[in-house]
Amino acid sequence: MEKRELTCIQCPMGCAITVEMDGGEVVNITGYTCNRGKIYAGKEVTNTTRTVTSSVRVTGSAKEDMVSVKTKTDIPKSKVFECAKALKGVTVQAPVHIGDVIVRDVAGTGVDVVATRNA
Amino acid sequence: MAEKYDIVIIGGGPAGLAAAAAAYDAGAGKILILERDRMLGGILNQCIHNGFGLHTFNEELTGPEYADRFIRKVEERKIEYKLNTMVMNMTADRTITAMNREDGMFDIEAGAVILAMGCRERPRGALNIPGYRPAGIFTAGTAQRLVNMEGFMPGREVVILGSGDIGLIMARRMTLEGAKVKVVAELMPYSGGLKRNIVQCLDDFGIPLKLSTTVVDIEGKERVEGVTLAKVDGSGKPIPGTEEHYTCDTLLLSVGLIPENDLSRQMGVEMSPVTRGPVVNESLETNLPGVFACGNVLHVHDLVDFVSEEAGIAGRNAAEYVKTGRGAGKESGIPVIAKDGVRYTVPSSIRPEFMNDRLVIRFRVGGVYRNCYISAYIGSERKIHKKCRIVAPGEMQQVILQKKDIEAAGSVENVTVCLEQE
Numbered sequence: 095m096e097k098r099e100l101t102c103i104q105c106p107m108g109c110a111i112t113v114e115m116d117g118g119e120v121v122n123i124t125g126y127t128c129n130r131g132k133i134y135a136g137k138e139v140t141n142t143t144r145t146v147t148s149s150v151r152v153t154g155s156a157k158e159d160m161v162s163v164k165t166k167t168d169i170p171k172s173k174v175f176e177c178a179k180a181l182k183g184v185t186v187q188a189p190v191h192i193g194d195v196i197v198r199d200v201a202g203t204g205v206d207v208v209a210t211r212n213a
Numbered sequence: 214m215a216e217k218y219d220i221v222i223i224g225g226g227p228a229g230l231a232a233a234a235a236a237y238d239a240g241a242g243k244i245l246i247l248e249r250d251r252m253l254g255g256i257l258n259q260c261i262h263n264g265f266g267l268h269t270f271n272e273e274l275t276g277p278e279y280a281d282r283f284i285r286k287v288e289e290r291k292i293e294y295k296l297n298t299m300v301m302n303m304t305a306d307r308t309i310t311a312m313n314r315e316d317g318m319f320d321i322e323a324g325a326v327i328l329a330m331g332c333r334e335r336p337r338g339a340l341n342i343p344g345y346r347p348a349g350i351f352t353a354g355t356a357q358r359l360v361n362m363e364g365f366m367p368g369r370e371v372v373i374l375g376s377g378d379i380g381l382i383m384a385r386r387m388t389l390e391g392a393k394v395k396v397v398a399e400l401m402p403y404s405g406g407l408k409r410n411i412v413q414c415l416d417d418f419g420i421p422l423k424l425s426t427t428v429v430d431i432e433g434k435e436r437v438e439g440v441t442l443a444k445v446d447g448s449g450k451p452i453p454g455t456e457e458h459y460t461c462d463t464l465l466l467s468v469g470l471i472p473e474n475d476l477s478r479q480m481g482v483e484m485s486p487v488t489r490g491p492v493v494n495e496s497l498e499t500n501l502p503g504v505f506a507c508g509n510v511l512h513v514h515d516l517v518d519f520v521s522e523e524a525g526i527a528g529r530n531a532a533e534y535v536k537t538g539r540g541a542g543k544e545s546g547i548p549v550i551a552k553d554g555v556r557y558t559v560p561s562s563i564r565p566e567f568m569n570d571r572l573v574i575r576f577r578v579g580g581v582y583r584n585c586y587i588s589a590y591i592g593s594e595r596k597i598h599k600k601c602r603i604v605a606p607g608e609m610q611q612v613i614l615q616k617k618d619i620e621a622a623g624s625v626e627n628v629t630v631c632l633e634q635e
């Protein structure tokens with residue numbers, strides 16, 4: 095049996111929730127005050143995802159040295175570092191518009207990295 | 214001769230942009246935004262993480278994307294703005310002196326002025342850390358600008374003092390860029406940042422957060438080489454014997470924000486010692502007729518959505534002032550009193566005749582309170598009594614007063630916002 099300790103972020107109470115897992119299956123959740131916390135904890139241990147934001151160099155822009163980017167949707171948390179690594183050393187050519195794809199299918203997640211600034 | 218505008222907005226951040234668009238939509242004619250930076254959008258340009266605009270757009274945007282939505286509103290309305298333009302001085306009769314490279318020094322006469330200068334970070338000089346002042350000490354906001362906009366990493370081994378949101382966000386950012394963030398130390402027994410940021414920026418990466426802890430020593434003459442942390446007692450004094458040493462080449466400070474009010478003070482705007490921002494009435498107008506304030510220059514916000522909302526109100530009221538001169542006689546309003554755990558309120562007075570149907574009163578509390586009620590009294594009658602499981606200083610609170618309730622109460626001495634046990 096594996097135990098995971100979480101802080102619920104669904105409201106300012108910040109309940110400390112304990113999830114007991116057995117072979118990837120949730121067997122028990124304790125410590126939540128309301129149902130929202132129970133749902134959050136269940137999802138957080140089985141399918142944790144995060145949006146990654148960063149910035150990459152841009153050349154040929156009169157205004158900017160860097161253009162900010164994000165993963166278009168959230169990606170598995172286990173891929174966050176790989177994604178950040180894939181963005182290292184990326185340089186793009188101006189003009190860049192918000193929503194332009196900067197890196198396709200980043201770290202094999204199937205998710206594109208897009209620009210969040212015009213340059 | 215000085216050029217004349219109906220409304221001049223000082224600062225082109227989210228507050229200034231939303232105020233301009235709202236003033237335009239309310240029928241104001243000649244509007245001008247003055248911005249000292251090389252672009253519109255204010256501090257959002259360096260806040261490249263996501264989580265902005267959930268309330269306004271129902272989607273999670275990054276800072277630059279959120280700013281872009283409002284920049285487009287300003288562009289679509291063809292509202293005039295000047296970049297790289299620093300406002301140097303303002304007078305109580307709303308003559309503005311500004312400077313830029315093309316025009317040099319110039320004067321503008323404004324029918325109404327909206328203060329939207331934002332805030333700045335508490336600098337390290339304000340901190341009581343003994344020892345040398347070696348290189349490698351940055352405010353978290355400076356580090357944010359360096360990493361996100363200039364692509365420059367300030368260091369490799371990082372200790373962060375203060376658990377404000379910018380510090381938490383930078384802990385994650387620098388970790389993803391390959392730095393080792395060793396610890397975040399917070400003087401208070403609670404964090405000043407949003408829970409979401411503690412989980413996603415610290416817990417995700419196993420970065421410890423040490424509460425009731427401060428920096429007692431900084432080592433290194435040329436460059437930071439390490440810091441010593443210690444626990445503090447109830448009065449904030451370091452407890453001997455609790456020292457812990459960390460080697461690091463960088464110390465980030467995230468110890469609070471101060472509204473940027475040098476100009477406001479110069480022109481004679483009355484200030485609140487609590488918010489360090491202007492004292493305003495229900496129209497977000499200062500003691501000087503025709504001078505309004507919104508956004509972080511008024512009080513430090515946690516969510517940019519509320520900045521935009523508040524700025525919209527200031528913009529509409531400024532437009533109304535220019536059209537009708539409303540309230541120019543300066544009748545005084547009903548004072549709004551903050552007490553019992555409530556540190557301040559914005560606005561701090563209400564003139565019922567100029568109130569909209571509903572009035573949002575925003576405030577912050579002075580500590581962490583559990584199972585309490587947020588209450589609002591009109592005179593001696595309790596009108597709002599809202600149960601809260603928990604309220605904390607990091608999150609802005611609000612109550613909404615109805616105009617009809619204020620009118621029905623007749624002449625009352627004051628309105629009170631407070632925390633109650635029952």
Ligand SMILES: Cc1cc2nc3c(=O)[nH]c(=O)nc-3n(C[C@H](O)[C@H](O)[C@H](O)COP(=O)(O)OP(=O)(O)OC[C@H]3O[C@@H](n4cnc5c(N)ncnc54)[C@H](O)[C@@H]3O)c2cc1C
Pocket residue numbers: 223224225226227228229247248249250254255256257260298299300301329330331332333334353354355357378379382470473476507508509510514515516517520
């Ligand atoms: C360093 C820093 C980082 C932040 N990071 C986050 C974050 O990560 N997440 C979050 O939710 N909130 C963050 N905030 C809070 C954020 O600032 C607000 O939510 C929002 O940007 C406030 O909008 P504003 O328009 O009031 O101020 P600002 O965005 O600060 O805009 C004020 C503008 O006024 C201009 N100005 C000031 N003085 C003059 C003058 N004399 N003449 C001409 N122009 C002038 C400035 O250049 C600036 O563009 C941060 C604040 C700071 C200071």
Ligand code: SF4
Pocket residue numbers: 102103104105106107108109126127128129130131132
């Ligand atoms: S479990 Fe419920 S009460 Fe506790 S933090 Fe989560 S949402 Fe709030």
